[in-house]
Amino acid sequence: MNISGLFIRRPVMTTLVMLGILMFGVMAYRLLPVSNLPNVDFPTIQVNASLPGASPETMASAVATPLEKQFSTIAGVDQMTSSSSLGSTNITLQFTLDRNIDAAAQDVQAAISKTLRQLPTGIVPPSYQKVNPADQPIIYYAMSSSTLSLPELDEYAETFIAQRLSTVSGVAQVNVYGAAKYAVRIQLDPKALATRAIGIDEVADGVAAGNVNLPTGILWGPHRAYTVQANGQLQSAAEFGPLIVTYRNGAPVRLQDLGRVLDDVQDNKSAAWFNGSRAIVLAIQRQPGANTVEVAGRVRTVMASLKQLLPASVDLQLRSDRSESIRASLTDVKFTLFLTLALVVLVIFLFLRNLSATIIPSLALPFSLVGTFAVMYALDYSLDNLSMMALTLSVGFVVDDAIVMLENIVRHMEKGTPPLEAAFTGAREVGFTILSMTLSLAAVFIPVLFMGGIIGRLFHEFAVTIGASILVSGVVSLTLTPMLCSRFLQPPREAHHGRFYEASERVYERVLHGYENSLAWVMERRPAALGFSVLILAATVVLFVVVPKGFLPSEDNSQIF
Incomplete structure (x- = not known):
């Protein structure tokens, strides 16, 4: 069975298929979102409760503890932290990554409802919200x-x-x-309150009654109606000062007589x-x-x-823009990717020393990468450091299949077989081999897809991206490469070599001769070579244990928090 036969016989169809891959890949690349790392949503819920005037110790013992006991019965809670301050408690619940955040929110609401009867009277009912700790502000x-x-x-x-x-x-x-935010701050004098036998609650009620903004009413007449407008809302400290809060001995007690009334802000502590x-x-x-x-x-x-x-x-x-560091990071990765492409093409040219033979396998590089962009867009992935690193690593893989196909076709052409017949014969001989190579290489990254936790979520996109590029390269090697070989490769007897080819051939023969001598030297000393290999393996294990380990490498984005 010749997998590539149909594509060799129909070059126009093969060209259109490759152009389709190219077009969809370019369109997908323009639409792919850009980020620093893959988007990983942490199922996290924050619960807030407030009791005005309560000390942090009271909030921790009377509010946080009952809620924490009830929250601990919820399935899938991975981590629970709480912090209590003056009058407020904040509890953060982080669930396992496989927990549905909406179902977890329903369980949290049910737990809050069960705990309400155990909480102190006068507490503001606890509220919750779904948050993602990874979503930090992107611009300040x-x-x-x-x-x-x-x-x-x-x-x-x-x-x-x-x-x-x-x-x-x-x-x-x-x-x-x-x-x-603007606010009027009232600082009461305890001595003035005690002298007049006035409580703080009386002052609060007087201020609330004297600062209202309610509809006054409508006066209905025989021919027309009048809307009564009376603005009872005070706007500044100067207007609050003369406000009468109560009466003592028939005399009005004004707010300015009980303390200071200042123009201030709501929160003057931050x-x-x-x-x-x-x-x-x-x-x-x-x-x-x-x-x-x-x-x-x-x-x-x-x-x-x-x-x-x-x-x-x-x-x-x-003040700061996170997109600048993301742009700089992706620019560096793109430069590395293009440099890798150039080096791979240069190495192919140095060994093949033929322009047409270099271009044919080199075309597998752009088609494989661009086709991978279409797969990434279909799977809702993003252009980030891990996906770009996967593409960079795949550059060395995607040309292997094309080179194997090219070398086998050239081998038949060197025997005198016409290019078209050599393409059919060579593709039939190595077609199944290339298919098995592609599938086995892509299968190496399957275990990464089943990794759990945050690391598994992050490297899931990495494994799929590099696997997709390998599979696309296999398709290109079985379709485009043999078709181009049958049309553009010249038989060796028709090829004319220049001085560069002759000079590089002499260098290649010297390198080959040196390799043969070194191989013969090693084969004469097999026990020593085997012992050296065991020593390298042991040193590798020791270095693996000694080398520092971490989640992600540290990155300097010129920010201090």
């Missing part, structure tokens, strides 16, 4: 101003910029760090700085599976247009 911006106040700057950041960025395609959310000055920092997170580089590009474009609409006193600066 810092806003500062030398003339505007922080609340005014925060208003621009949260209502003008953050809401606009949230509508950008691929943006999941925009976090605002160092937020300075702040952000940029280049030594107070600032508002915007952190943009991408949606899962979105192209990091494209999302960062869209955000930069929108921010450039929004910057023109801000007041001149607002300084909007790019």
Whole structure:
């Protein structure tokens, strides 16, 4: 059975098939998302509970402990951590990678419902949200101003910029760090309260009653209706000061008589700085599976247009962009890939010393790589360091089948067989061999597909990518290579060799002669050669134990957190 016979007889069909692979691969390459590593979603859920005024010890014993006991009964919990602070508790549940996050969320909700009766009265019911620890913000911006106040700057950041960025395609959310929302802070004097026998609850009720924004009503007349508008909402500390909170001995007690009323921000315990000055920092997170580089590009474009609409006193600066390190990393990997391609083609040319014979197996390289892009797009993979490393490693594999096919066809042509007949005969002889070589080489990476844990998730894409490139190279070697050999290879008697060929032939003969002498020397000393091989094997085992091990190599992306 000649697998390649149909493709040798029909060169137009073979050319169209290869052009189809090339077209779909180029289109897929343009659509592939770009990221640093494969997208691995960690099934993680965060539970938040708050009890105003409770100490961290109370939150840990009365809130966190009952929840943790109930959460420990949920199947698939891999890790559970909790942290308690003044008035709040945060519990992080990380499940095994094979656990469905939606089913886990239902179990968490059921566990919270069972624990509510054991929690202290007055607690805000615990809430949960699904998170992915791997989804860190991809781009940071810092806003500062030398003339505007922080609340005014925060208003621009949260209502003008953050809401606009949230509508950008691929943006999941925009976090605002160092937020300075305007608030009126009331600092009561205990002595003034004790002198007038006023409790803090009376002051709180008085402030709530005096600061309302409710519809007043409608006055209906015989011919028209009047809507009564009364704005009872206070806007600044100066308006809160004269507010009457209660009466004592028939005299009104105003808020300014009980303490200080200040213009402040809601959270004055957290702040952000940029280049030594107070600032508002915007952190943009991408949606899962979105192209990091494209999302960062869209955000930069929108921010450039929004910057023109801000007041001149607002300084909007790019703080960091993760896409820059991803671009630089992928650029390095692409350069390594192209350098590898060039070196492989150069080695083929140095040994074959024939331009047409070099081009034919070298065509297996681009077709195999481009065809792999189509497979990656169909499987929803991304262009990342691991997939590009798989393509780089596959460069040395994908030309083997084509070279075997070429050498066997050339062998028949050297015996005087016409090119077309030599292509049929040579392809029939090694067709099954190339098929078995391709399948056995691709099967080497099958165990990687069944690896568990995070490492298995990461290297799953690596194994599929390199396996797909090997399979595509096998298809190219059985179809395109024999067809090109039958049309473009010249019989040896018709080939004219130049001075370069003659010079390289002399070098090749010297190398071959040296190898024969070294092989004869080793064969005369077989026990020593066997002992040396055993020594190398033992040294390999020792070095494997001694060499430091880690998950991923450290990378300098010029950031400190």
